[in-house]
Amino acid sequence: MTATLEPKDRQQLLDRFLRYVKVDTRSDESSESSPTTEKQKDLSRMLAEELKALGCDDAAMNEWGYVLASIPANLPSDHPAAGKVPAIGLIAHVDTYFGTSGKDVKPQIIESYDGGDITLNAEQVLKAADNPNLAKCVGHKLIHTDGTTLLGADDKAGVAEIMTAIAWIKANPNFLHGPIKIAFTTDEEVGRGTEHFDVKAFGADYAYTLDGSDLGEIEDETFCADTANVTVVGHDVHPGYAKDKLVNALRVTAAIIEGIGDELLPETTEGREPYLHPYIASGDVTKVDLKVLVRAFSVEKLNEREDFLKKVIADVEKRFPKAKISVEISESYRNMAYKIREDPKVLDYALEAVERIGVTPIRQAIRGGTDGARLSYMGLLTPNVWAGGQNFHSVREWVSLEWMSKAVEATLEILTVWVEKSA
Numbered sequence: 352m353t354a355t356l357e358p359k360d361r362q363q364l365l366d367r368f369l370r371y372v373k374v375d376t377r378s379d380e381s382s383e384s385s386p387t388t389e390k391q392k393d394l395s396r397m398l399a400e401e402l403k404a405l406g407c408d409d410a411a412m413n414e415w416g417y418v419l420a421s422i423p424a425n426l427p428s429d430h431p432a433a434g435k436v437p438a439i440g441l442i443a444h445v446d447t448y449f450g451t452s453g454k455d456v457k458p459q460i461i462e463s464y465d466g467g468d469i470t471l472n473a474e475q476v477l478k479a480a481d482n483p484n485l486a487k488c489v490g491h492k493l494i495h496t497d498g499t500t501l502l503g504a505d506d507k508a509g510v511a512e513i514m515t516a517i518a519w520i521k522a523n524p525n526f527l528h529g530p531i532k533i534a535f536t537t538d539e540e541v542g543r544g545t546e547h548f549d550v551k552a553f554g555a556d557y558a559y560t561l562d563g564s565d566l567g568e569i570e571d572e573t574f575c576a577d578t579a580n581v582t583v584v585g586h587d588v589h590p591g592y593a594k595d596k597l598v599n600a601l602r603v604t605a606a607i608i609e610g611i612g613d614e615l616l617p618e619t620t621e622g623r624e625p626y627l628h629p630y631i632a633s634g635d636v637t638k639v640d641l642k643v644l645v646r647a648f649s650v651e652k653l654n655e656r657e658d659f660l661k662k663v664i665a666d667v668e669k670r671f672p673k674a675k676i677s678v679e680i681s682e683s684y685r686n687m688a689y690k691i692r693e694d695p696k697v698l699d700y701a702l703e704a705v706e707r708i709g710v711t712p713i714r715q716a717i718r719g720g721t722d723g724a725r726l727s728y729m730g731l732l733t734p735n736v737w738a739g740g741q742n743f744h745s746v747r748e749w750v751s752l753e754w755m756s757k758a759v760e761a762t763l764e765i766l767t768v769w770v771e772k773s774a
C-alpha cells in the first residue's frame with residue numbers, strides 16, 4: 352500500500368512546521384560547548400514531548416540536545432519479512448544556520464502560488480526569474496519569510512516531515528514496517544552534527560537524512576575533502592639593510608596563491624569540477640600559515656589537485672630559494688559514494704520508493720559534506736533525501752508544502768520497500 356497524505360495530514364505537517372520555525376535554534380560557530388547554543392534544546396525538548404504524545408515511549412533528549420526515539424516493527428509473525436527487516440533511521444537537524452537570524456521568525460503563507468514575484472517586505476522581493484523552482488510550484492501552498500530572518504526550512508522541514516511520518520504510522524496501524532529509529536541532532540550547521548552521535552546505540556542498520564532541497568532529490572555523493580596546511584618561513588632583516596638578505600614570507604605566500612591560478616577555484620568551478628581554495632593566510636614577514644581547501648569527487652582527482660599545489664610550491668621555492676616552505680595535508684572527509692557502493696541497496700530502495708510515489712528521482716552530488724557522509728564512514732550508510740526548502744541560510748528561504756508532503760510520502764514508501772525486499 353502506498354501511503355498518501357490526506358488534507359488533514361498536510362494541515363498537521365504545516366502546523367508542525369510553523370510551530371518549529373518559531374523556536375530560535377540558531378547554532379554558534381564560535382562556541383566550544385555542545386550544543387553550541389542551549390536554545391537548540393528548546394525545540395528538542397518540544398519534539399521529545401510530541402514524540403511521547405504520539406506513543407514513542409522511549410523518546411528522550413540527551414545532554415547534547417539530540418532527540419532519540421524508536422518504533423518497533425509491527426509485522427505479524429507469519430509475515431515473510433517478520434524479523435528480517437533492517438532497522439531504518441530517519442534523521443534531521445534542529446539547528447539553523449549561524450550566519451542569519453532565526454529569532455522571531457514570522458512565516459508568511461501563500462495559499463495558492465500564482466507564479467509571480469513574492470513581496471517579502473517593503474525592500475525585498477523574491478523574484479520568480481531568480482528562483483526557477485518557483486515556476487514548478489504554481490498552485491502550491493508556499494511558506495516564506497518576512498525578509499528579516501531565515502525561515503529555518505533547513506532543516507525544520509525535515510523535522511516536521513519525520514514527525515508527520517511518525518504520526519501517520521501511529522494513526523495507520525495497518526501500515527507494515529520494520530524497526531524505525533529517529534534522531535534529531537544539533538549543530539549540523541557548524542559541522543558538528545555527528546560529534547556525539549553513537550551509531551551503535553542508535554541501532555539503525557541504514558539511515559536517511561531529510562535535509563535536501565528540491566523535489567525528488569536523493570544525494571548519495573559528497574566531496575572528498577582535505578586541507579593543505581602550508582607553512583612559509585621567511586627571513587626578517589631591518590628593511591634598510593635588507594638587500595640580498597630579506598626573505599618576505601608574505602610575498603612568498605602571494606606567489607603561491609597566484610600560482611594556483613584562476614581556473615580551479617570555488618568561484619570558477621561547479622558541478623563535478625574539483626577546486627583549490629586558499630581561504631586563510633595569517634602571519635607576517637617572518638612566517639605565514641596558509642590554509643588551502645582541496646575538494647574533488649574522487650580520491651584520484653583530490654590527489655591530482657594536491658600534486659598540482661605541491662608543484663606550484665616547488666616552483667615558488669625556486670624563485671625564493673631561501674624561504675622554507677612545508678605542506679601538510681590533513682583529511683577532512685571522503686565521498687560517501689565510496690561507502691554506499693559497498694552496499695548500494697540503501698540508495699536503490701530510496702530511488703525505487705521515489706519513483707513509486709510518482710516523482711522522478713534526481714541523483715545529486717553535493718559540493719560539500721553532510722552529516723550523512725560522516726555517518727556513512729562511521730558505519731551507518733545515510734543518503735540524503737529532499738526536504739523541500741529553497742535558498743537555504745538566507746532571508747529568502749521558502750518552501751512548498753506539496754514538496755514537503757511528497758517527502759513524507761517518500762519516507763513512508765522507503766519503509767515499505769524495505770519490508771518488501773526483506774521478505
Ligand SMILES: [Zn+2]
Binds near residue numbers: 539562
Ligand atoms: Zn541542513
